[in-house]
Amino acid sequence: MSAETPYRLELIGISKSYARDGKPFQVLDNVSIRVREGEFVTLLGPSGSGKSTLFRLTGGVELPDAGEVRIGGKPATGERGLIGYMPQQASLFPWMTVAGNIAAALEIAGVPRREALASAKEWLARIGLDAVAGEHPGVLSGGMQQRVSFLRALLMPRDVMCLDEPFAALDALTRTEMQQWLLRQWEERRRSVLFVTHSIEEALTLSDRIYVLSAAPARVLREIAVPFERPRRADVWMDPQFAELKRDILGLLRRGDSDAV
Amino acid sequence: MANKPAWRRAWPPAAALLLFLALWQAACAAFRIDPWTLPSPYDIALQMGEDAPLIGYHLAGTLGLAMSGVGLGLAAGVILAVALHLLPAVRSVVSPFVVASQNVPLIALGPLLMIWFGFGLTPKLILLTLVGFFPVAWSLLAGLGRAEPQLREYLAMIGASKWETLRRLEFPASLPYLFSGLKITVTYSVTTACVAEWLGASRGIGYYLVLKFKGFQIDAVFGAVICIVTLCLGLYGLAAWLERIAIYWRRAGKAGERG
Numbered sequence: 001m002s003a004e005t006p007y008r009l010e011l012i013g014i015s016k017s018y019a020r021d022g023k024p025f026q027v028l029d030n031v032s033i034r035v036r037e038g039e040f041v042t043l044l045g046p047s048g049s050g051k052s053t054l055f056r057l058t059g060g061v062e063l064p065d066a067g068e069v070r071i072g073g074k075p076a077t078g079e080r081g082l083i084g085y086m087p088q089q090a091s092l093f094p095w096m097t098v099a100g101n102i103a104a105a106l107e108i109a110g111v112p113r114r115e116a117l118a119s120a121k122e123w124l125a126r127i128g129l130d131a132v133a134g135e136h137p138g139v140l141s142g143g144m145q146q147r148v149s150f151l152r153a154l155l156m157p158r159d160v161m162c163l164d165e166p167f168a169a170l171d172a173l174t175r176t177e178m179q180q181w182l183l184r185q186w187e188e189r190r191r192s193v194l195f196v197t198h199s200i201e202e203a204l205t206l207s208d209r210i211y212v213l214s215a216a217p218a219r220v221l222r223e224i225a226v227p228f229e230r231p232r233r234a235d236v237w238m239d240p241q242f243a244e245l246k247r248d249i250l251g252l253l254r255r256g257d258s259d260a261v
Numbered sequence: 262m263a264n265k266p267a268w269r270r271a272w273p274p275a276a277a278l279l280l281f282l283a284l285w286q287a288a289c290a291a292f293r294i295d296p297w298t299l300p301s302p303y304d305i306a307l308q309m310g311e312d313a314p315l316i317g318y319h320l321a322g323t324l325g326l327a328m329s330g331v332g333l334g335l336a337a338g339v340i341l342a343v344a345l346h347l348l349p350a351v352r353s354v355v356s357p358f359v360v361a362s363q364n365v366p367l368i369a370l371g372p373l374l375m376i377w378f379g380f381g382l383t384p385k386l387i388l389l390t391l392v393g394f395f396p397v398a399w400s401l402l403a404g405l406g407r408a409e410p411q412l413r414e415y416l417a418m419i420g421a422s423k424w425e426t427l428r429r430l431e432f433p434a435s436l437p438y439l440f441s442g443l444k445i446t447v448t449y450s451v452t453t454a455c456v457a458e459w460l461g462a463s464r465g466i467g468y469y470l471v472l473k474f475k476g477f478q479i480d481a482v483f484g485a486v487i488c489i490v491t492l493c494l495g496l497y498g499l500a501a502w503l504e505r506i507a508i509y510w511r512r513a514g515k516a517g518e519r520g
Contacts, residue, residue, distance in 0.1 A: 059418040081420020083308065091415040094510045095433045104429055108421045137509050 045213030084156030334393020400442035404435025
C-alpha cells in the first residue's frame with residue numbers, strides 16, 4: 001500500500017452527540033479514519049464505542065455534528081447509496097431466493113435485473129453455493145447466510161464495503177472458519193473494506209491497518225499498521241509479533257477504559 | 262396418512278354440530294313446537310331440497326355480488342393503505358374520517374345510496390366497497406409499518422429509495438396483515454351483499470330471505486341463513502388457502518434473518 005494510493009473513504013474530524021434522557025451524550029469525538037484503494041481497515045473498540053454510529057454516518061443514514069465524509073474522493077456527507085454493506089445479522093429477505101437476494105441489492109444499486117441475476121448466480125457458483133441459489137434463505141445455516149450476505153456486499157458496484165461485526169452472531173468454530181474464508185475471498189479481489197469488530201484476534205488476522213477506538217465518546221487511541229505479509233497465513237496467530245500486538249492493544253483498550261471513567 | 266391430522270381436527274366440531282342438530286330435532290318433537298316459530302332441522306332440510314334450484318340461482322347472484330365487492334374493497338384498501346403509508350401527513354388528516362365512515366349504520370347508508378344512485382348495481386357496489394376496504398386498509402397499514410427493523414436498516418444503508426423499500430420489504434412483509442384483513446372483508450362482503458339485496462334487488466339470497474319472511478315460510482328463512490353462513494365459511498377458507506400460497510416462504514422455513 002503506497003502513499004500515493006488514493007483514498008476510497010475518508011472520515012474527517014467526525015463528532016456526533018445524541019440526546020439521551022434529555023441530556024446530550026457524545027458518541028464520537030473528532031474521529032478521523034481513512035481507507036485507501038484495496039485496503040482492509042478495521043475499527044476496533046469496546047462495545048458501545050460508537051462504531052455503528054460511524055457506519056451509519058458513512059452510509060449517509062445520519063449526519064455528523066461536525067466533520068466530513070468523503071467517498072471516492074468526493075464529498076459524501078449525508079449521501080446514501082455509495083457503500084456496500086454487510087450487517088451483523090445476515091439480513092436476507094425470506095421471500096426472495098438466495099440469488100434473488102443478491103440480485104435485488106444489485107438492482108437497487110442500478111444494475112439491470114437480468115445482469116444482476118446472472119452475476120449473482122455466477123458468483124454463487126464461484127464460492128460453491130450454486131446448489132442453494134434457488135433456495136430460500138431460511139434453509140441455510142448461519143455461516144452460509146453470512147457468505148451470501150458478504151457476496152451481496154462484495155458485488156455492489158461501490159467504492160467501499162462496510163462490514164459491521166459480521167461474525168458476532170456466529171459460534172466460535174464457525175467464526176474462525178468464516179474469518180479464513182473471508183480472508184481468501186478478499187485477498188483475491190482486494191476491495192476497499194471498512195470492518196468493525198471488538199475481537200482483537202479478528203482484527204489482527206484480517207486487516208492491513210487497525211484504528212483502536214476508546215469507549216464513548218470515541219476517539220482514535222492509536223492507528224496500527226499490521227505487519228504480517230499477504231496472502232496471510234492461517235496460523236498467523238502463532239507469530240510472536242501477533243501476541244505482542246495483541247497485548248499492546250489490550251493494554252490500550254484497558255487504559256482507554258479507565259481514562260473514560 | 263396425510264389426511265389423518267385434518268380429519269382428527271375436524272371431527273370434534275362435526276360431532277358437536279351433529280349433537281346440536283339431534284337435540285334441536287328432539288326438542289321440536291318433544292315440545293311440539295310450531296313450525297312457524299321454530300322449524301325442525303329435518304323440515305329445513307326438506308324445504309332446502311325442494312327449493313334447491315331456486316336457492317342455487319339466488320346464491321350464485323349473491324356470490325357474484327359479494328366477490329365484486331371483495332375485489333373493489335381489496336383494491337381500494339390496498340391503494341388507500343399504500344397512499345397513507347407513503348404520506349404520513351395525509352394519514353393523520355384522513356384517518357379520523359375513515360374510521361368515522363365505518364360507524365355509519367348500513368341500514369342508513371344503504372337507502373341513502375339508493376336515493377342517490379338508483380336501484381341498479383352501482384349503489385350496491387359502493388356499499389360493498391365502503392364496507393370491504395376498511396379491514397384490508399387498516400391491517401395493511403399496520404403491517405407496512407412493522408417490517409423487520411434489521412432489513413429496513415440494511416436497505417437504508419445501501420441507499421434504497423422509499424419505493425424500493427415498499428416494493429422489496431414493506432409490501433411482502435405485510436402480506437400476512439393484508440390477508441387477515443381480507444378474511445374479514447370476505448365475510449363482511451357476503452352479509453353486506455345480503456343487506457343490499459334486501460334493500461332492493463330481484464335476485465340474491467338476501468332477496469329470497471325477505472320474500473320467504475313475508476310469506477311466513479320460516480323453514481325457508483332458516484335455509485337461507487344456512488346458505489349465507491356456508492358461503493361465508495367457504496370464502497373464508499378460500500382466502501386462507503390463498504394466504505398459504507402467497508406467503509410461500511413461511512412454509513419453506515422461518516428465521517431467514519437469523520445469524
